[in-house]
Amino acid sequence: MQCATGKHGIRTIHRHIYQEDVESALSNLKKPKAKEMAVFRKSVERIIAEAKGFHGMSRARLRGISNVKEQCLMTAVVQNIKRLAAWTKKKASPANQLMVIKTKVAKIVEALNYRFLTSHYFSFITI
DSSP: OOOOOOOTSOOOOOOHHHHHHHHHHHTTTSHHHHHHHHHHHHHHOOOHHHHHSSSSSSSSSSHHHHHHHHHHHHHHHHHHHHHHHHHHHHOOOOOHHHHHHHHHHHHHHHTTTTTGGGSSGGGGOOO
């Protein structure tokens, strides 16, 4: 069986104009650094998906960059407290779980500098 030929008896191979760039990108994906970054990206995207899906980050509640920044920071605090509670449940004894969570949350609140506690998100809390 012979190779198929074109109209003029010449066999041609068509390549996309960016085929070399595509091949270069695919070869870069096989490098160890790219594999390491893919693992990191997967974990970060999972956290962002959790914020979007379970904590209302698909839309901003209020207008303005400062309000959106505040919403993002509060969502991150909630996610960190959830992870802290899960970690404490695994690591600490049942008697110490609540104490560990209270001290960690107190440090987080202190780090927030009470700025958020006076905002509209925490208007129901009295300090």
